[in-house]
Amino acid sequence: MKQNYLLALLSAFILWLGWPPIPYSSVLLLIGFVPLLVAVENIIRGDYRNKGRKIFWTAFLTGFVWNTASIYWVFNAMNAQLPAWISLLIALIPFGLAPLLMATAFRLFYAMRRTQNIRISFIGLVSFWIGYEYLHQTWDLAFPWMTLGNGFANFHQLIQWYSVTGVYGGTLWIWIVNILAFMFYWQYKHKVQAYSQKALLSITLAAAFMPILISVIQYISYEEPINPAQIVVVQPNIDPYQKFGSITPEEQLENLINLSKSVAQPNTEFFIWPETAISARGGINEEDFREYPSYARIVDFLSAYRNGNVLSGIESYALYQEAQTPTARPFGPSYIDYFNSSTLIDGSTKLQYYHKSKLVPGVEQTPFGTVLNFMKPFFEHFGGTTGGYGKDTEPKVLYAQSGIGVAPTICYESIWGDYVAEYVGKGAQFIAVITNDGWWKDTSGKDQHLAYAKLRAIENRRWLARSANTGISGFINQKGDITQRTEWWVPAALTQEINLNDDITFYTKYGDLIAYLGLLGMLFSVVVIYIPKNKKIN
Known part of the structure; x- marks a missing residue:
């Protein structure tokens, strides 16, 4: 087994080398699982007891290390607010949960191999893996x-066809090439x-290089529809751990306005400010926001820009006479919901809000709320609320007075391809990502988050404007190129003329079809496992 564990570690190393933020190494993902597949096949054909268990833990080793x-x-991110040992225990959840699901896919693959030939079993493995990713x-x-499929974010020239398949196309591509390479x-x-070895080699090379060739042709030939709009993104660089200790909400607002003015042009249509940029102690009542001095100050700022709009993150809340949502909690004689929101202010009396829907488990919502209700006070200690944040049930496009629609994605939401596509399907002509990446400090987390945004631009053929408080702000065009970006941990503002787009891609219209096919394949594979047959390992 020692050799098999070494092969598992080799797979983990190759997969890590191929993962963002390491540039131009993504092609390694096309062979990253080959050593693990060899180890699994060694166990299947070897003289071992409890083969299923050994395969599970061998695959888990690869997944956990990678x-x-x-x-x-x-x-x-957690260590800044909690003792190191508690932070480590909590971090073991994301470190270990996905590898457990990965290992389960391989264990089910072994169950298929006991009764099915290797071709059918590999279809099952890919289906189980896609099922894990979808879950x-x-x-x-x-x-x-x-x-x-996220692994190609730093080599986006190779996956322009994500505008058809989304990231699951990348997952499927990686597995097809790995399986063919393993068999060879x-x-x-x-x-x-x-x-035939010659036929197998030819098919493997074709599977590896044909998608690349198609993508390069798409990348070279793609032309954006010309529909210009002038956009400003602002990076105020407020330390999230010292937000109210080092600067008041009023000072933060003036900082945002001054940075915006430093690059603004008379025809600027959107000023995009980061997550929670507009704030007050205790939050801002959405119903009464027009009465806050901060609202009047923003409207005064916009008066110099005829078509100007501010799209900003805001810490807000809503009051109800009765509990209208599962997250509302008693607040005196009323009920209150807190939100991590975005708002569009256009200089008129109209206000638009979107409440972040994809909430971070533990930090912004209690997962499996009724079961883990007892943990709410604990989660409060690292950024959450005792009842969890309220949320919108679906994406909401915010519209300027001129009719321009923007997708106001907030932080974590930008890693959901299908969710961002819903915004675009509802009329968003460009994508805004408002985030605060300072929680992760100067680590690869901020770089991965930026890189993944390129995938959303390609999938929907939309410009993406990114405003990060302490992360990296910038602009990404419809091919996934980063046209401008700020440095890490510096206050900055950038302006860019982008092209709005009304065209709908195949992916935007139909979503994650490959994931749905994978789920069907998974159901088929589960049925096949329980069909009695003679043992068939080949």
């Missing part, structure tokens, strides 16, 4: 950061030829 090496920054973007512990290697090593 996952932890890629998202180590989760520990950094990990939909349940209460959702954290789709390590979805395989296995036959070569063991001097067997169940399939």
Whole structure:
């Protein structure tokens, strides 16, 4: 087994090397699982007891090392507010949960291999893997950061066809090439030829390079529709751990306005400010926001820009006479909901809000609320609220007076391809990401978050404007190129003329079709596992 564990670690190392933020190494993902597949096949064909258990823990080793090496920054984010040992225990949830699901996919693959041939079993493995990824973007512990298709974010020239498939196309591509490469290697090593080696090599190379060729042609030939709009993004650089200790909300607002003015042009249409940029102690009552001095100051600022709008993060709340939502809690004679929100202010009396929907498990919502209700006071200690934040149930496009629609995605939401596509399907002509990446400090977390935004631009063929408080702000065009970006941990503002787009891509219209096919394949595979047959390992 020692050799198999070493192979598992080799896979983890290759997958880590191929993962963002390491530039131009994404092609390594196309062979990253080959050593693990060899280890699994060694166990299947070897003289071992409890083969299923050994395969599970071998696959878990790969997933755990790769996952932890890629998202180590989760520990950094928690360690700033909690004792190190508690932070480590909490970090073990994202470090270990996805690898457990990955290992389960391999364990089910082994169950299929006991009764099915290797071709059918590999279809099952890919289906189980896609099923794991889909689960990990939909349940209460959702954290789709390590979805395989995200791995090409730093080499976006290779995956322009995400405008058709989304990231699950990348997942499927990675698995097809890995499986073909494994089969070629296995036959070569063991001097067997169940399939023609020449044909297998040709198919493997075609599977690897044809998508690249198609993508490069798309990248070179794609032309944006000309529909210009002038946008400003602002990075105020307020330390999130010292937000009210080092600067007052009024001082923060003046800082935002001054940075905006430093690059604004008379025809600027959007000023985009980061997550929670507009704040007050205790939050801002959405119903009464027009009566706050901060609202009057923003309207006064916008008076110099005829078509100007401010799209900003805001810490807000709503009051109800009765509990209207599951997250509302008693507040005197009323009920209150707190929100991590975005708002669009256009200089008129109209106000638009969107409440962040994809909430961070534990920090912004209690996962499986009724079951883990007892943990709410604990989660409050690292950024959450005792009842969890309220949220909108679906994406909401915010519109300027001129009719321009923007997708106001907030932080974590930008890693959901299907969710961002819903904004675009509802009329968003460009995507805004308002975030605060300072929680992760100067780690690869901020770089991965920026890189993943390129995938959303490609999937929907929309410009993306990113305003990060202490992360990296910038602009991404419809091909996924970063046209401008700020440095880390510096106050800055950037302006860019972008092209609005009304065209709808195949992915925007139809979403994650590959994921749905994978789920069907998973159901088929589960049924096949329980069909009695003679043992068939080949």
